[in-house]
Amino acid sequence: MIMARSFPLFAVLRPLAATAVILAVWQALVSYYAIPPFILPGPFRVLGTLWASWEIIFDHALITAWEVFWGLILGTLLGGLTALNLATSAVARYFVKPVLVLTQALPVFALAPLLTLWLGYGISSKILMAVLIIYFPVASSFFDGLMQTPKGWLDLAHVMKGTPRQILWRIRVPAAIPSFASGLRLAAVYAPIGAVIGEWVGASQGLGYLMLLANGRAKIDLMFAALFVLALLTLCLHIGVGKLCDRLIRHYQ
Amino acid sequence: MSNAVGISLKGKARFGDKVLFDDLELSLKARQWTCLLGPSGIGKTTILRLLADLAAGVSFTGSIETSDGLPLAGRLAYMAQTDLLMPWLSVMDNVLIGSRLRAKVSDPDKARSLLTKLELADHLDKKPAELSGGQRQRVALARTLMEECPIVLLDEPFSALDARMRSEMQELAAEWLKDATILLVTHDPAEAARLGESIYLMSERGLRAVEPPASPAIRAVDDEAMLVCQGHLLKQLREART
Numbered sequence: 001m002i003m004a005r006s007f008p009l010f011a012v013l014r015p016l017a018a019t020a021v022i023l024a025v026w027q028a029l030v031s032y033y034a035i036p037p038f039i040l041p042g043p044f045r046v047l048g049t050l051w052a053s054w055e056i057i058f059d060h061a062l063i064t065a066w067e068v069f070w071g072l073i074l075g076t077l078l079g080g081l082t083a084l085n086l087a088t089s090a091v092a093r094y095f096v097k098p099v100l101v102l103t104q105a106l107p108v109f110a111l112a113p114l115l116t117l118w119l120g121y122g123i124s125s126k127i128l129m130a131v132l133i134i135y136f137p138v139a140s141s142f143f144d145g146l147m148q149t150p151k152g153w154l155d156l157a158h159v160m161k162g163t164p165r166q167i168l169w170r171i172r173v174p175a176a177i178p179s180f181a182s183g184l185r186l187a188a189v190y191a192p193i194g195a196v197i198g199e200w201v202g203a204s205q206g207l208g209y210l211m212l213l214a215n216g217r218a219k220i221d222l223m224f225a226a227l228f229v230l231a232l233l234t235l236c237l238h239i240g241v242g243k244l245c246d247r248l249i250r251h252y253q
Numbered sequence: 254m255s256n257a258v259g260i261s262l263k264g265k266a267r268f269g270d271k272v273l274f275d276d277l278e279l280s281l282k283a284r285q286w287t288c289l290l291g292p293s294g295i296g297k298t299t300i301l302r303l304l305a306d307l308a309a310g311v312s313f314t315g316s317i318e319t320s321d322g323l324p325l326a327g328r329l330a331y332m333a334q335t336d337l338l339m340p341w342l343s344v345m346d347n348v349l350i351g352s353r354l355r356a357k358v359s360d361p362d363k364a365r366s367l368l369t370k371l372e373l374a375d376h377l378d379k380k381p382a383e384l385s386g387g388q389r390q391r392v393a394l395a396r397t398l399m400e401e402c403p404i405v406l407l408d409e410p411f412s413a414l415d416a417r418m419r420s421e422m423q424e425l426a427a428e429w430l431k432d433a434t435i436l437l438v439t440h441d442p443a444e445a446a447r448l449g450e451s452i453y454l455m456s457e458r459g460l461r462a463v464e465p466p467a468s469p470a471i472r473a474v475d476d477e478a479m480l481v482c483q484g485h486l487l488k489q490l491r492e493a494r495t
Contacts, residue, residue, distance in 0.1 A: 152337045155307050159331040160400065162354030170354060174341050252341045
């Protein structure tokens with residue numbers, strides 16, 4: 001038993017087995033109750049659609065992935081810079097931080113129609129949506145890390161007459177990397193949500209657009225196929241960013 | 254090491270309404286090891302932190318004067334109970350951190366020769382996590398020596414080490430810091446008796462100078478005068494409570 005558990009293949013097989021069971025139940029329900037495909041298609045039908053419409057779905061997925069990518073990059077940069085600014089300036093902490101917290105009372109989704117109005121139907125409104133949704137988790141976790149530098153290191157730096165800038169870059173930032181990484185992990189899961197919401201509100205391409213379109217035309221199999229690809233995209237992102245974060249933490253902790 | 258400096262601290266410190274110490278007078282003679290011995294929580298570290306201009310959490314009224322009249326800031330080095338090594342830096346980079354924090358040119362050759370003398374030549378590129386506790390504390394000593402400060406404040410730097418390693422570290426520190434003015438804060442009578450050229454006992458009754466052993470510091474671990482002094486110090490530590 002212990003041997004089997006440590007065998008890496010089982011780590012892959014376990015979730016696959018669980019998925020297979022769910023798919024089997026799904027197919028059984030659809031077949032048994034004769035649910036029409038425009039309400040709930042069976043997994044085999046979805047798989048067939050995925051196979052047949054692969055190129056269309058892939059093109060749209062590429063757009064969404066591109067939006068998510070830029071959303072992640074820009075949101076992380078912006079959140080990181082905000083955290084650095086807040087951590088180094090008492091004035092910024094005094095004035096900006098309450099505003100930042102207040103903005104969190106606002107559901108970011110509610111801004112999506114506005115962003116589309118201002119930035120149009122292109123990818124920029126979706127990127128901004130993703131940026132807005134990941135900005136706060138990145139900024140707040142990195143900021144917390146920057147403010148919680150172990151006191152002993154700061155004491156040492158003070159006695160050594162370190163300059164504030166050097167202390168920031170050589171001690172406070174590296175010491176905050178694990179906190180930053182946990183913000184980044186959240187961002188990787190949130191960013192696709194932002195992009196898809198942006199696409200729902202108004203777009204001519206992307207997985208969110210494709211899902212809405214398929215839904216409107218009662219092509220529920222296509223919708224599920226797009227949803228499956230979206231989940232796959234998010235999962236890859238989650239694993240990829242997770243691995244990157246693990247490396248960062250290993251190095252800095 | 255640059256010119257020798259003596260320090261005298263006079264004053265009182267309050268922690269809220271509570272008086273931590275009153276009319277305290279502590280003088281550190283130039284190029285001497287002064288040991289400040291006392292039980293935990295008595296305010297030894299507060300004194301050290303006042304000298305180092307670190308947040309001590311108390312209101313202090315009094316004066317800190319140097320024998321040459323120059324300010325203390327920038328002439329101090331500090332070693333704490335934990336090694337305070339940065340886990341993301343190599344041994345070499347940890348030793349060079351001081352000059353880098355000051356945005357000054359660092360001297361890797363000097364760091365390398367110091368680390369070699371402290372028997373760390375094989376570990377220059379390793380991360381602190383790969384070292385033993387004793388090796389880590391030796392790196393911290395190298396980092397302190399790298400600062401070339403005439404005054405060194407030691408806040409129980411050896412108390413987390415086992416007995417053998419502690420005695421070895423005491424010898425290394427005594428050898429390498431012999432030209433500096435040292436304040437060693439400790440709760441260990443054996444350490445104070447072994448290293449102290451002046452010994453102060455801090456208790457609820459205040460600060461009191463105790464006669465150090467007649468033999469010159471650093472004393473052998475089985476030095477008779479030291480053992481007597483150690484017993485004497487422990488006795489006084491225990492009596493001071495009642």
